[in-house]
Amino acid sequence: MIFSSRSIFAALALILAVSLTSCGNQNDSTSETGNAKPTIGEKSNEGSSPETKSEDNKESEANKWVSLFDGKKLGQWAETDFSGKGEVSIDENGSLVLGMGIELTGVHWTGKDDYPKIDYEITMEAKRTQGSDFFCGLTFPYEESNASLILGGWGGGLIGISSIDDFDASENETGDAYAFEDNRWYAIKLRVTKAKLEAWIDEKQIIDVEVEDRKISMRTGEIEMSAPLGIATYSTTGVIRNIRYRKLE
Numbered sequence: 156m157i158f159s160s161r162s163i164f165a166a167l168a169l170i171l172a173v174s175l176t177s178c179g180n181q182n183d184s185t186s187e188t189g190n191a192k193p194t195i196g197e198k199s200n201e202g203s204s205p206e207t208k209s210e211d212n213k214e215s216e217a218n219k220w221v222s223l224f225d226g227k228k229l230g231q232w233a234e235t236d237f238s239g240k241g242e243v244s245i246d247e248n249g250s251l252v253l254g255m256g257i258e259l260t261g262v263h264w265t266g267k268d269d270y271p272k273i274d275y276e277i278t279m280e281a282k283r284t285q286g287s288d289f290f291c292g293l294t295f296p297y298e299e300s301n302a303s304l305i306l307g308g309w310g311g312g313l314i315g316i317s318s319i320d321d322f323d324a325s326e327n328e329t330g331d332a333y334a335f336e337d338n339r340w341y342a343i344k345l346r347v348t349k350a351k352l353e354a355w356i357d358e359k360q361i362i363d364v365e366v367e368d369r370k371i372s373m374r375t376g377e378i379e380m381s382a383p384l385g386i387a388t389y390s391t392t393g394v395i396r397n398i399r400y401r402k403l404e
Contacts (some may be wrong), residue, residue: 159296161241165336168216170378189332191387195263196403197240198314204284206317216404217385218401218402218403219401220320220399220400220401221399221400221401222398222399223264223266223398223399223400224395224396224397224398225249226248226249226396227245227247227249228245229243229245229262230266231264231265231266232251232262232263232264232265233262233263233265233341233402234261234262235259235260235261235262235263235343235381235385235387236342236378237256237259237260237261237377237380237387238257238258238260238350238377239256239257239259240256240257240258240259240260240261241253241254241255241256241260241264241388241392242260243260243261244256246296246394248396249396249397250394250395250396251386251394251395251398252365252392252393252394252395253290253386253387253388253392253394253395254392254395255285255286255388255390255391255392256388256390257390258324258377258389258390259292259377259378259387259389260387260388261292261381261385261386261387261388262385262386262387263294263380263381263382263385264383264384264385270296270383270400271296271400271402272296272297272299272383272404273296273297273298273347273348273349274347274348274349274403275282275346275347275400275401275402275403276344276345276346276347276401276403277293277295277344277347277398277399277400278342278343278344278345278397278398278399278400279291279293279343279386279395279396279397280340280341280342280343280395280396280397281306281341281343281393281394281395281396282337282338282339282340282341282393282394283307283335283337283338283391283392283393283394284315284322284337284338284392284393284394285337285390285391285392286311286388286389286390286391286392287308287310287311287390288308288309288310288311288388288389288390288391289305289307289308289313289389289391289393290306290307290328290335290388290391290392290393291305291306291307291343291386291388291393291395292304292305292306292308292378292381292386292387292388292389293305293306293343293345293385294373294378294381294382294383294385294386294387295345295347295383295384296347296383296384297347297352297366297371298371299350299372300370300371300372300373301354301372301373301381301382301383302316302317302318302319302371302372302373302381303315303316303324303373303374303378303381303387304343304345304354305317305324306333306335306341306343306356307333307335307385307391308324308325308389309325311335312332312333312334312335313325313330313331313332313333314328314329314330314331314332314333314354314356314361314362315329315330316354316362316364317373317374317378318331318370318371318373318374319364319366319369319370319371320369320370321370323374324397327364329352329362329364330366331361333356333360333361335400341356341357342355342356342357342358343355343357346403348403350365350366350367351363351364351365351366351367352364352366352371353399386398388404
């Protein structure tokens with residue numbers, strides 16, 4: 156068979172075109188598999204540096220909640236030796252019961268752990284089961300001083316901080332009335348910073364007072380035995396559970 160020069164040239168051109176197309180496809184495949192970059196939203200294969208991970212761990216440790224009561228034993232809590240105190244016990248549900256006494260009944264913290272004096276939050280749940288006075292008097296540190304958050308005082312309805320500038324909860328701007336119900340759990344949170352004392356009941360803020368450069372102290376009397384950290388009741392049975400704190404950084 157005799158081929159013209161034109162047909163031979165056309166055939167060569169076709170072979171060359173097919174060859175170039177094949178090479179191009181191989182190069183594209185290499186680019187997609189060997190040099191691919193993450194798209195937006197994908198995570199890079201590069202991990203965080205050890206320094207970054209260490210800083211993250213320190214931050215999470217600083218803000219970690221620490222339990223102060225396991226519901227099984229008093230542990231580092233000790234019964235406060237108030238005169239006329241009621242019984243202190245742990246009930247079948249693992250709650251701390253501060254029984255009705257003639258006046259004060261309570262416990263105080265004896266642990267040597269690094270409990271903060273400032274910049275912290277403490278939370279718990281509390282309820283009143285008997286009596287008509289405060290069922291949770293939470294004494295707490297403020298720098299080198301102490302004060303008490305009173306819930307249910309003066310006939311069962313007073314809340315406030317004792318004391319600010321030597322005025323107790325019934326006399327300073329934190330004092331207010333609150334209608335507590337018997338046998339109902341209340342979620343309590345107290346935040347202590349240099350600038351402010353703040354408190355919440357069931358996520359509703361009840362106290363927000365500026366205290367920097369003011370005198371923070373305790374009411375004079377046996378309640379001072381609760382320092383630096385303690386919980387007390389007055390002629391009332393209070394039940395407490397889920398006590399914990401965390402540092403604020």
